[in-house]
Amino acid sequence: MRISDDIHNYYENLVVAQFQQLKLEDNYDDDFIADLTCVVLNQLPTRYIRHEVDMSFYLPASERFEMESKVKIAINKALEFMKNNHIK
Template structure:
């Protein structure tokens, strides 16, 4: 068996949306952003899906809000870790 190329973690989409919304990609270079994304995603329980449209259609609104809140907390943690590294 081979995993299909379309399988991905739905949290990746939410994380990218929030990074763009906060313009964090404008603050840090690509290397820092790659580490940043890993730090954020490693704090979240993965939600693997095949098609984004399925999640958009079947995900209850309260669960989407909960996932967005989890992403915001994880981003704040990652920002504080970057700030600590900058002070070292």
């Protein structure tokens, strides 16, 4: 068995979407965003998928809301951590 490039953690998409909504790229450079992404994703559970459409079709709205809430909390914690540790 070979792990395909198609397999990814669904939370990655949620994190990127939230970063875009918060316009973090307007305030931070690429290195900061990359570090922030790692800190955020390390706080979240993994949810591996092959096809985005599978999650869109089968994920109940309540579960998606919960996942999005976890992402927002993780981003806030990660920003606070990076601020307190002077990571720029």
